[in-house]
Amino acid sequence: MTAIDHHWQRFTLPQKLSRYAVYLCVLLALLVSLRTVEVIPEFFYDAPAQMADLFRRMWPIDFAYYPMTVQGAMIETLNIATIGTLLTLPLAMPLALMNASNVVASPWVHWIARFFLVSSRSVNSLVWALLFVAIFGPGVISGVLAIAFRSVGFVGKLLGEAIEEVNMGAIEALRATGASWMSVLLKGYWPQVMPAFFSIVLFRWDINVRESAVLGLVGAGGIGVVLNDAMNLFEWQRVSMALLAIFVVVIVAEILVVNIRKRLI
Amino acid sequence: MAGIAPGAVDRDNPFKRNGLTSAGWVLLAAYLLYSFNTMGVSWERFSNGLGFADRLLERMFPPNFSRSELLLGGLVESLEIAIISTVIGIGLSLFLGLFAARNLMPLWVSAPVRSLIALCRTFHPVIVAILFVKSVGFGALAGILTLIVASIGFIAKLFAEAIEEVSLKQVEAIRATGAGFVSVILFSVMPQVLSRFIGFSTYQLDSNLRNSTMVGIVGAGGLGGTLFSAFQRFDYDFVAAILITIIALIMFGEFLSNVVRRVFR
Numbered sequence: 001m002t003a004i005d006h007h008w009q010r011f012t013l014p015q016k017l018s019r020y021a022v023y024l025c026v027l028l029a030l031l032v033s034l035r036t037v038e039v040i041p042e043f044f045y046d047a048p049a050q051m052a053d054l055f056r057r058m059w060p061i062d063f064a065y066y067p068m069t070v071q072g073a074m075i076e077t078l079n080i081a082t083i084g085t086l087l088t089l090p091l092a093m094p095l096a097l098m099n100a101s102n103v104v105a106s107p108w109v110h111w112i113a114r115f116f117l118v119s120s121r122s123v124n125s126l127v128w129a130l131l132f133v134a135i136f137g138p139g140v141i142s143g144v145l146a147i148a149f150r151s152v153g154f155v156g157k158l159l160g161e162a163i164e165e166v167n168m169g170a171i172e173a174l175r176a177t178g179a180s181w182m183s184v185l186l187k188g189y190w191p192q193v194m195p196a197f198f199s200i201v202l203f204r205w206d207i208n209v210r211e212s213a214v215l216g217l218v219g220a221g222g223i224g225v226v227l228n229d230a231m232n233l234f235e236w237q238r239v240s241m242a243l244l245a246i247f248v249v250v251i252v253a254e255i256l257v258v259n260i261r262k263r264l265i
Numbered sequence: 266m267a268g269i270a271p272g273a274v275d276r277d278n279p280f281k282r283n284g285l286t287s288a289g290w291v292l293l294a295a296y297l298l299y300s301f302n303t304m305g306v307s308w309e310r311f312s313n314g315l316g317f318a319d320r321l322l323e324r325m326f327p328p329n330f331s332r333s334e335l336l337l338g339g340l341v342e343s344l345e346i347a348i349i350s351t352v353i354g355i356g357l358s359l360f361l362g363l364f365a366a367r368n369l370m371p372l373w374v375s376a377p378v379r380s381l382i383a384l385c386r387t388f389h390p391v392i393v394a395i396l397f398v399k400s401v402g403f404g405a406l407a408g409i410l411t412l413i414v415a416s417i418g419f420i421a422k423l424f425a426e427a428i429e430e431v432s433l434k435q436v437e438a439i440r441a442t443g444a445g446f447v448s449v450i451l452f453s454v455m456p457q458v459l460s461r462f463i464g465f466s467t468y469q470l471d472s473n474l475r476n477s478t479m480v481g482i483v484g485a486g487g488l489g490g491t492l493f494s495a496f497q498r499f500d501y502d503f504v505a506a507i508l509i510t511i512i513a514l515i516m517f518g519e520f521l522s523n524v525v526r527r528v529f530r
Contacts, residue, residue, distance in 0.1 A: 018528045030352050033345035038486075039406045047410075050400040079300040086297070122512040124479040126391065126489075130496050134321055136314040140304045214391040217483065231395070243392070250387050 058240035065238045069226050070245050077222035078249070080140055080215065081208040084147025085201060091148065092155040099160035102168060103189070113156070121153030125211045129220040138219035146220055147208050155204055162196035163189060198264050202257045209253040213246045321501060328509055329502035335491055336510055343487035343514065346408040347477040351470045353409075354416025359462070361417060362424030363450065369428065382425070385418030394480040405486035412473045412480070419472070420465045424458070431457045463529045467522035474518040478511045488514075 011019070097103050098113035128149050132142035171188040179187070216224020223242055230238040330336070364370055365378040393414050397407035431454055439453040481489025488511060495503045 015528075022525055022528050026348075026352065029348045033348045037342070037345040037349065037405050037409075039404065039409075040402070043402045043404075043406055047401045047406075054396070054400045076303075079303065083297070083300055083304065118516070119512060122475070122515045123508065124475065126479055126482050127492065127508070127511075130482075130493070131321075134496070134501075135318045136310065141310070141314075144304070210387075210389045214389045217391065217395075227392075227395075231399070243388075246392070247387055 054236070057236040060237065061240045061244060062235075062237035063241065065241045066245070070223065070242055073216070073223040073226045073242075074245050074249060076140060077212045077216075077224075078209065080143040080147060080212040080220075080222050081205060084144045084212065085151060085205045085208050087144060087148035088151040088155050088204070089201070092152045092159060095152065095156040096159035096163060097185075099156060100163035102164055102166065102171075113160075117153045117156045117160075119153075120149055120151075121157070123150070125150040125215065126218055129215045129218045133219045138221070140221040143212060143215045143220035143222055146215055147212055150211070151204050151208060154207075155200055158200045159193070159197060162193050162200070166192045195264070199261055202261055202264075206253055206257045210250055213250070324499075324501040325505040327502065328505035329500070330506045332503060336488075336506060339481070339488035339491040339507075340510060340514065342405055343474070343477040343481075343489075346405055346412060346480070346487050347470065347473040347518075350409045350412030350477075351416060351466070351473045354413045354469065354473075355420060355466050357413065358417050358420035358424055361421040362428060362462075363454075365421060365425035366428035367425075368431075368433075369450075369454070379425070382418060382421045385414045386422065390415045390476050390480060391483055394483050394485040398484045403484045403486075408477060408480040408485035408487055411485055412476055415476060416469050416473060420462075420469050423465045424462055427458045427461045428454060460529060464526065467525045470525075471515075471518050471522045475515055478514065 095113045095116055098109045099117065101110065104110070125146050129142055129146035132145045132149075136142050136145070166189055170192070171184060174184050174188045212222050212224075214224050216222045216226070217228050219225070223246060227239060227242045227246075230236075230242060361378055361382060365375050365382055367375050370378075390411055394407060394411040397410045401407050401410065435453040435457065436449060439449050444452065478488045478492075481487040481491065482493045484490060488507060492504065492507045492511075495501075495507060
């Protein structure tokens, strides 16, 4: 008779060891960072008092400031977000098709598409804005281009994944009839990808509303310019007005997106 | 096929147009025309911009890595900010997520925690960073606090949603043994959600790494500050070097989070 080992283990030894290695690495990294990071302790202890002081200076909110500059800048911000999102589409759709392995088979094409998508996502929208402000000068155009170039990576990646999940039966049937590649794209892929497409675009628009609100800090138009000016002049009550406007618009955009998505899908 | 009830199909006109949707498209088109007009794009400005872009690229290449000390200093600070804020943010989210789960907590606990989490999510990290810079001063501390707020907004929300989806059978089984509240959480809820929580956390490490290179633009420490001052001094070859470093850092972060995810799968 052989004795059955009743001792149950959830993980094997290598699994356990690699887990502990990760914990250890995280702990070490945290300790090293905490020891070397340049944080001035006085500032840290002082932080709650300073925060309270800042909020006290922001109150009461200067509502008289709203019609003067905030409204126009907020509309500009929404324009930047919307046009930027739409400008993304002609850039992202070819890249998404190139990235989907069931549309294009060549690994070279995939590699090129992935390169563009990854570099678009790695560079933050503020950095894109800095680049475009250096090229086109301050203003809405730089903001729109920054939003568009930043969104390409996100939209292209998600859209490519949606295209890869398409049911290939319909595509094969269309191909068997001798349809041209344009017809295959329009009648085979598009109807299956459409719900995902709209949901991705709406999601990105929602993100872009948040992002375009800060682009003005580097001079790319929108409410960020107003925020920056008010802060440079230490007009804290106006700052809180601009922040409140951003808050309301972001919430409204989110509610809008949720409702449109419910209706479309 | 996908959920088409036979009675719901209009046999005479299966592709009936939806009036509301068409009106929506018309409105969108009108809005686009209007916003393009307000943007003030002219062909002249665009072609001028292309000339500037050419000169900018000429000055960016080859990238100038000669000031490697400054570059490495910023890089290390970005890494430190990302690590500290991710660990603290995850730790706080673990508790906030538990308190925000509606199936574990009474409404008077979950509702305020939920609104706190929502508040952390509404403002773009750059705006949060500005507020922290104004209240705790320039430097890494402001960046750390900003990214902690961003991590809470993301992880705590997803974690709370994951907890709300747990199977209640295991919770009941543990309760039936007479276990206290802490034991119920530790032995029935946690095992069900821990793997997803680690997924969110590695994603957040990745995203904090990206954002830690950006908060410096408003003075909250890290590589972004170096980038912004290089932009202001028109050192475009140094800018190119910093951008390459940022992209390398982010690819390294993606690699790292993949490794961690594989270990915990």
